[in-house]
Amino acid sequence: MPNLKVKPSGTHGRVTHVTPESAGWTYVGFDLHRLKPGESVSGETGDREVCLVWVTGKGKASAGTKDFGTLGGRMSPFEGAPHALYIPMESTWSVTAETDLELAVCSAPGGGTYQAKEISPGTHPQVTRGKGTNVRYVNNIMPEDDSSAHSLLVVEVITPGGHTSSYPPHKHDQDDLPNESFLEETYYHRLNPPQGFGFQRVYTDDRSLDEAMAIEDGDVTLVPKGYHPCAATHGYDLYYLNVMAGPKRIWKFHNAPEHEWLLKA
Template sequence: MSHLLVKPSGDHGRVVHVTPESAGWTYVGFDLNKLHAGETVEGNTGDREVCLVLVSGKARVIVDDVDFGTIGERMSPFDGKPHSVYVPAESDWTVTATTELTLAVCSAPSLGGNLPPRLISPDHVSQEVRGKGSNTRYVTNILPENEPADSLLVVEVITPGGNTSSYPPHKHDQDDLPRESLLEETYYHRLNPPQGFAFQRVYTDDRALDEAMAVEDGDTVLVPKGYHPCATIHGYDLYYLNVMAGPKRTWKFHNAKEHEWLLKG
């Protein structure tokens, strides 16, 4: 199995745990928690900032002395926009599930921005359609670069069955602004119906890194560098949650030259 493919460790509790140390990189951390109603998960951000994304289910969220109450609407990541909470550095956070809950904990280094905790409600996130034909996908911008944060960029994408996504292949692994930014990235994948599968390839121009993976419901893919297109098979829609971070908080990507013709016309 590819070292870039992280399988869930079970179906309850913290089932995915990606740290900069485990991934062999510098910035991005990603945890995935699956809780029953009444169960609690908590943490302290330390020198990192966190975005709590309710992938599915409802929960009461408290950050330090700010009680956001019970939030969450959708019971599936394929059904509407998410509720999320931004948590700054040096903060205690607590999430108590009020239904079955899938909670993503997205993290990156804080730069001392001293931002307050805040609710990112569904009516605050933008959505857009990218691509056309069999390259159409639907993007929800949870924490884009025009919203306050120190390092984190967080986005959801739904790709209809039979379509490609993160395509034409692009990369963001060079600190070469304004042409390209260096961003590590995780992809947390879900399939609808869940018995489906999709494919993701992570590769560099010189093919020193070249991994092609079949991803199943609940898998996480690490993208330390290189191009990283996805394709899902007929009959199965693909959801993924992206977490990105790097030395500068901006998304500037470079398309694979041999595939740029796909953008014409």
């Protein structure tokens, strides 16, 4: 199995590149570009669909023949919800940075007759999940109740320092609806302040997969199967951008039975 932690390859240009082939799976792809003002990045979707997420900064965007103008604006992923742009299969896209720009390219198999669509901040209201030191703040970008995509599910989460997230541990690695859906998943992590670190564990019931990782600013973690809780250390807030996709665009998870009591505590 490939290494479940992908470190950024530098500080400029395409610094992260995860493909189904490099991850050893079928559905999810993830790239992260860091651009200077005036620099551009473009792509062709082919048989895949794409969600561009303005993690930080501003940039002019086009998809196919449509000009979407300037998108983005926040200068930190910890400052409110993002701008995003959905692009269907068999299309092209281009983004030109107007400020320092951090652009995530989330991809999965395409299908249907979906159209390119801007997703403005606040399209989906922020949701608070958990209680006590399990509280975290969720900005849905492309949730399952938004029917404007074929495969992609995309969401941001802010976990305050000292809190846990994706917790109690849950998994979604069985195509067994209505009980559980099969979804591959990537986490793109950021820390505030950036010198911090957090932890993530990916493990299965039989422990045939059991990997605990220290996560630093800019790391991407892969979740091919199993439970995948995160912990933010004291003094450092944790941001992550999740990309999920599988054979069906449904997020139905299974909690670890031994930890499910925490939901009632």
